[in-house]
Amino acid sequence: MDSLQERIEGLDALIGARLGGATVNLQPIPGEVPVVQAVIGGRDELPIFVTAADEQILCICYLWTEAEIVPEKRLELLELLLNLNPSIPLSSFGRVDDRYVLFGALSRDARVDDIADDVATLSDNALDALNALSGYLL
C-alpha cells in the first residue's frame, strides 16, 4: 500500500506539462489509507486527491457540499449530474458523505502517465463543471 508514492513518482512534472507548465505540488495526507494531494498552480482551491485501494487508483476532486446547493434547484441539479455523467471524458460525478465529487478510476497497474492524464483531465473537467453549474450553488 505504501507504494502509492513510489507509483506516482514524477507525477507533479507530468501533470504540469499537460496543463501548460503549471506548477504542481504533491503532498501526502496522513491517515489510514494512502492519499496524495495534488495542488495545481492557479487552481489552488480545487486540489485533486489521489488514493489507492486494493484494485484501483482513484483521483478525486471535491466540488461542493450538500449545504451549498440552492435547495429548490437540488433535484434539477441531481438529474443534470446523472445526465452529464456519460458525456464527461474520464470523470464521473459522485457523492461521498455530503460532498459532491468528480472522480476518475484507474486500474491499480496504471502507469504514472495515465494517472497524470486523469488528474489533468479531472482538473479541467472540475473547473468546467463548476463554471457550468455554479448557478445551482449558493
Place this chain on the structure above:
Amino acid sequence: MNVIAKIVTLLRGSARELGESIVDANGARIYEQEIVDARAAIVQAKSELTGVMAKEMQSAREIERIHTEINRLEKLAVEALDKEKPELAEEVAGKVAEQEIELEGQTQSHANYALQVSRLKDLIKSSESTIREHEREVQIAKTTENVYKATQSISESIGASGSKLVSAKESLERIKKRHEDLSDRMAAAETLDKEFGIKALEARLTEAGIGEDAHRKAKVLERIRARHDAAAAATTTTAPTA
C-alpha cells in the same frame, strides 16, 4: 445479500457509517476466507478430476476389451456347434456369461465415473464463479471503505492545517480572478515590451546616425544660424539709409 444491496441499505440509513460498517474487518475476512476455500476446493477438485478421468478411460478400454472377448468366444461357440461339439459350445457359453457379468460391472463403473467427472467439472465452475463474485464484492467493499477513509483523512487534514474550507462558488471566483489577473498582467507585459522594444530600437538607430532624430541638433543649429545670418544681412542693408 450482495454488497451493492448492502451499501444501498446503509446509504438509506446513515452514510456516515458506511466507511466502517460495509467492510467491518470481519465481513471482509469472511469474503476473503470464502475465496481461499473456493480456491482450495478447485485445487482438490482438479486433482480428483484427473484420477477419475483416468479411471473413466480405463473402464472404457476394459469395456472395449470385454466386447472383443465376447465376440471371439461367441465365434468359437458357433464353430463348436458347427463341428457338433455341443459340450464345448456350452463351456464357451459359460465363459461368455462370465464376461457379460464383468461387462455389466464395468459399464456400471464407467457410468459412475462419467457422473463424477461431470460433478467435479460443475464444482470447479461454481467455485470459479464464487471466487469471481467474492473478489468483486471485496473490491466494492474495499473501494467504498477507502473512499470514505480518504475523505475523512482529507477533511481532518484541511481542519488541522487551519485553512478554511471555502465554498465552491468562492473557489471558482478566486480561480477566475487569478486567471484574469494573470491575463491582465500578461497583456500589460506585452504592451510594455512593445513600447520598450520600439523605443530601445529607435535610440539605437539615432545613436548610429540613422533616422529623423539623428541630425535633429545639427538641423536646429542650422536653422538658428540661418535666422541669425538673415537678421545680420538685414541690418547691413538697412544701415546706410538709417
